[in-house]
Amino acid sequence: MAVRVVVGTQWGDEGKGKYIDMLARESDVVVRFSGGNNAGHTVVVGGVKYALHLVPSGILHKGKLCIIGNGVVIDPAVLIKEISELKEKGISDENLVISDRAHVIMPYHKLLDELQENFRGEKSLGTTKRGIGPAYADKTERSGIRMCDLIDPDTFAEKVRENLKVKNLIIEKVYGGKGFDAETVIEEYLGYADILKKYVADANSMLFDAIRSGKDVLLEGAQATLLDLDFGTYPYVTSSNPIAGGGCIGAGIAPLYIDEVYGVMKAYTSRVGAGPFPTEQKNEIGDRIRDLGWEYGTTTGRPRRCGWLDMVMIRYAARINGLTWLAINHVDTIGKLEKIKLCTAYRKDGKITLDFPASLKELAKCEPVYEEFDGWNEDISNVRRYEDLPENAKRYLSRIEEIAEVKIKLIGVGKDREQTIVVD
Numbered sequence: 320m321a322v323r324v325v326v327g328t329q330w331g332d333e334g335k336g337k338y339i340d341m342l343a344r345e346s347d348v349v350v351r352f353s354g355g356n357n358a359g360h361t362v363v364v365g366g367v368k369y370a371l372h373l374v375p376s377g378i379l380h381k382g383k384l385c386i387i388g389n390g391v392v393i394d395p396a397v398l399i400k401e402i403s404e405l406k407e408k409g410i411s412d413e414n415l416v417i418s419d420r421a422h423v424i425m426p427y428h429k430l431l432d433e434l435q436e437n438f439r440g441e442k443s444l445g446t447t448k449r450g451i452g453p454a455y456a457d458k459t460e461r462s463g464i465r466m467c468d469l470i471d472p473d474t475f476a477e478k479v480r481e482n483l484k485v486k487n488l489i490i491e492k493v494y495g496g497k498g499f500d501a502e503t504v505i506e507e508y509l510g511y512a513d514i515l516k517k518y519v520a521d522a523n524s525m526l527f528d529a530i531r532s533g534k535d536v537l538l539e540g541a542q543a544t545l546l547d548l549d550f551g552t553y554p555y556v557t558s559s560n561p562i563a564g565g566g567c568i569g570a571g572i573a574p575l576y577i578d579e580v581y582g583v584m585k586a587y588t589s590r591v592g593a594g595p596f597p598t599e600q601k602n603e604i605g606d607r608i609r610d611l612g613w614e615y616g617t618t619t620g621r622p623r624r625c626g627w628l629d630m631v632m633i634r635y636a637a638r639i640n641g642l643t644w645l646a647i648n649h650v651d652t653i654g655k656l657e658k659i660k661l662c663t664a665y666r667k668d669g670k671i672t673l674d675f676p677a678s679l680k681e682l683a684k685c686e687p688v689y690e691e692f693d694g695w696n697e698d699i700s701n702v703r704r705y706e707d708l709p710e711n712a713k714r715y716l717s718r719i720e721e722i723a724e725v726k727i728k729l730i731g732v733g734k735d736r737e738q739t740i741v742v743d
């Protein structure tokens with residue numbers, strides 16, 4: 320029996336989906352534990368591309384129990400669409416389970432996300448406008464609606480009517496928007512409930528049974544460490560805890576069961592949305608990385624901001640998540656540059672530091688300290704053994720391991736799940 324967790328170490332889109340899909344092969348249960356359809360996980364199998372937002376990336380393997388955990392916030396219409404698109408591609412929903420404790424994204428959450436972003440003006444966070452923040456805010460404020468409520472028409476109707484009394488006031492009086500008619504929302508959502516109720520169950524008890532009977536479990540993280548509500552670049556973060564510890568809460572699993580934590584990273588850094596990014600390259604280098612790595616959002620299609628790999632961040636992520644392994648993607652992409660820079664530390668107030676500060680003012684004072692590497696001007700997309708990588712690539716990867724103090728286990732040399740080097 321093993322319980323493994325996969326998390327992002329940067330600002331998301333590190334290629335978690337590809338490795339979750341790969342590790343799912345050796346797992347019996349896959350649990351998505353945080354976030355909602357702000358996530359976009361790409362899996363490419365034999366040239367066919369799957370973009371997953373809510374359904375665990377383990378769904379592509381037959382017979383795996385795929386759980387949408389209690390820590391996830393669910394937009395029912397999006398989930399229904401995703402399930403039906405997967406079915407069209409021949410992917411079965413037979414083993415999909417939705418936690419009865421997961422919270423529901425309501426239409427007022429989506430509208431409030433948009434109204435809040437507009438209100439922030441120049442200070443907007445660049446959210447995905449999927450209603451994520453407002454849905455988690457209601458969860459903590461204790462006015463959220465859970466999947467167990469959605470599939471119970473009386474409870475659901477009562478909660479919607481009650482919530483809308485306040486939400487409509489906020490929408491109309493504070494933001495000058497147009498409120499919702501409770502009965503229309505109830506009718507729409509009870510239609511979704513009819514479709515989704517067959518998947519809703521006490522997922523936590525199923526997970527516990529699986530662990531007790533020695534099954535292999537994979538906890539699928541969305542977003543990433545620097546987007547974490549507590550440890551990310553607050554307030555430019557998401558509203559959940561996508562770190563490994565969040566897996567314990569978002570799946571309902573005791574910390575002592577976790578055996579391994581994989582931290583997925585890119586060989587460079589990207590970020591979507593606003594917020595600090597010390598190694599960002601707002602120049603032709605950033606544009607080149609974006610073009611070479613095709614850095615456009617899976618969820619919103621936004622061009623991603625690109626820059627050099629920041630090892631201060633990776634060390635921070637290693638510490639917070641207790642990483643046992645690194646999984647590094649886009650090693651094919653970065654090697655196409657003639658010269659590659661690696662940020663090995665920050666210089667702040669004239670001193671060298673490896674600490675990632677909480678205060679954004681302090682972070683703004685941090686200047687990256689770079690080491691330069693030569694690229695490996697050759698196509699490595701067909702390399703499958705570490706020994707066969709160019710020497711320049713090995714030099715870059717060794718330095719990353721040395722600074723992170725974590726070994727690299729998986730190396731991505733292309734989009735397809737087969738384009739992976741597993742290091743012995």
Ligand code: GDP
Nearest residue numbers: 332333334335336360361648649731732733734
């Ligand atoms: P996730 O959100 O962490 O699952 O990552 P995304 O799917 O949003 O973004 C990762 C992008 O990089 C996708 O377009 C992947 O197909 C692509 N990708 C992943 N690994 C590699 C790799 O090793 N090389 C290349 N060239 N592309 C990759």
Ligand code: IMO
Nearest residue numbers: 331332357358359445446447541542557591592
């Ligand atoms: P995956 O799982 C990249 C970012 C948004 C925004 C901030 C807050 O694909 O790696 P939110 O809508 O969550 O309130 O937006 O978080 N963000 C992501 N960026 N990848 C993601 O997920 C993200 N999920 C949220 O762009 O900056």
Ligand code: MG
Nearest residue numbers: 332359360617
């Ligand atoms: Mg993504």
